[in-house]
Amino acid sequence: MMSNDGPRKLVLHIGTEKTATTSIQDFVYANRAPLAEHGVQLADGLGVPNNQKIAAYFQNQIDDYMKDRRIYTMHEKDAYFDGFDDEMRREFAALLEKGSTVFITSELLHSRLNDQDSIDSLAAFLRSIFDEIKVLCYIREQSALATSFYSTTVKAGNTDDFDTFLAPIGPDAHYYNYEQFLAKWEHAFGIDALRVKIFDRDRLYDGNILKDVVHETIPAPRDDAFDWDLSVSNESLGPIGVSVARVFNEIYPRYKPDGEVNHFRWELINLVSRNPLCLNGKILNWRSDEIYDSFNEINTRVGQRYCGTEGNPFPRPRQPEDSPEQRERTAYADSIAEFVRMLFGEVIGERVLERARGSKLREISDILLERDFPLGRVEQLLDIAVHINPDGPLIHERLEQVRAMKKAT
Numbered sequence: 001m002m003s004n005d006g007p008r009k010l011v012l013h014i015g016t017e018k019t020a021t022t023s024i025q026d027f028v029y030a031n032r033a034p035l036a037e038h039g040v041q042l043a044d045g046l047g048v049p050n051n052q053k054i055a056a057y058f059q060n061q062i063d064d065y066m067k068d069r070r071i072y073t074m075h076e077k078d079a080y081f082d083g084f085d086d087e088m089r090r091e092f093a094a095l096l097e098k099g100s101t102v103f104i105t106s107e108l109l110h111s112r113l114n115d116q117d118s119i120d121s122l123a124a125f126l127r128s129i130f131d132e133i134k135v136l137c138y139i140r141e142q143s144a145l146a147t148s149f150y151s152t153t154v155k156a157g158n159t160d161d162f163d164t165f166l167a168p169i170g171p172d173a174h175y176y177n178y179e180q181f182l183a184k185w186e187h188a189f190g191i192d193a194l195r196v197k198i199f200d201r202d203r204l205y206d207g208n209i210l211k212d213v214v215h216e217t218i219p220a221p222r223d224d225a226f227d228w229d230l231s232v233s234n235e236s237l238g239p240i241g242v243s244v245a246r247v248f249n250e251i252y253p254r255y256k257p258d259g260e261v262n263h264f265r266w267e268l269i270n271l272v273s274r275n276p277l278c279l280n281g282k283i284l285n286w287r288s289d290e291i292y293d294s295f296n297e298i299n300t301r302v303g304q305r306y307c308g309t310e311g312n313p314f315p316r317p318r319q320p321e322d323s324p325e326q327r328e329r330t331a332y333a334d335s336i337a338e339f340v341r342m343l344f345g346e347v348i349g350e351r352v353l354e355r356a357r358g359s360k361l362r363e364i365s366d367i368l369l370e371r372d373f374p375l376g377r378v379e380q381l382l383d384i385a386v387h388i389n390p391d392g393p394l395i396h397e398r399l400e401q402v403r404a405m406k407k408a409t
Helices: 021-030 032-037 052-058 074-080 084-098 116-127 142-156 162-166 178-189 209-217 239-251 263-274 288-294 296-307 324-370 375-388 393-408
Strands: 009-013 040-042 101-105 132-139 194-198
Touching: 009 209, 021 032, 021 101, 021 209, 032 040, 040 084, 052 084, 052 116, 084 101, 116 132, 116 178, 132 178, 132 209, 142 162, 142 239, 142 288, 178 194, 178 296, 194 209, 194 296, 239 263, 239 324, 288 296, 324 375, 324 393, 375 393
Parallel strands: 009 101, 009 132, 040 101, 132 194
Antiparallel strands: none
């Protein structure tokens, strides 16, 4: 651990999304001790390992992060984050007592801070704390970004097919237009603060994104101090995984009708995300050439201004080939998805609904008990609930309590 007598430094890793950001975040927090030995400190109060909370604080829209917390208006957002800026200042001050550099990482800074005001506000806040700021950003070719991002949106609850998802992608989209995106960060932090790198093995230190991040953060790191042997995080779904996950999203939406997060859906998606069959294969982007060409001039200018390259810094993506084998794989994925739809939508779905009704009857019995409703009538209600959901432990427990109360009276 190093004390800090010099300038207060910040490395702000802003993504972009789908450039191994989850792996980077898992890596830095798993290597917290060697980073500290090199004078680099990580925050706890911003969210771990994704420091998403700082992005959420400065963003000017309501997204799933907010809705997951029952926040639906900017007024509710302000109330939720009341005092958070002071909490960040205190934590940063404590971290800078221990080291010279703070490392913040969240790809949501790329996707959620999409207006100039939010980025300017972030910059003003950070400048009031740090003397030197490096904004570290990795970018990848847009058709590859779109293909990978589609998997992420499906995991998050999207039900669109791939063609529908691809339809709006073009130079007008802040998410994909690096010239628009980086211009806003340049306006807020200055071009000298931006370190923009191409997400390509040939352009990374030792061909490794994790080593590249470390060497961008620390001037002369001891590579043998770090544990580089980490498994890949947040793998993209293959064709079967996407098809099955979309079915789950249709049957079990991300939010229940009352706005509560549907945790059962997340359990199913986590199973899909770990299943080798659902991770096998790649989603084919038949618009890759078209998307590449639509960003060609933009990417050429971005490469020249921010990366020191000539021409388009991204190689043209390989166009997928139609084949009988590919059509067979697509049909196979569709067949599995249809089976899952029938299984969960028609068979398991009915059983889940019935069990939910049993639990609702138990909740009603609790209300009746609070209102001194006759115990015999409450017992009858709970008998029905047990018949509907015989495996519900809370229902059985409540029924035994009511019977004991009846016997005592």
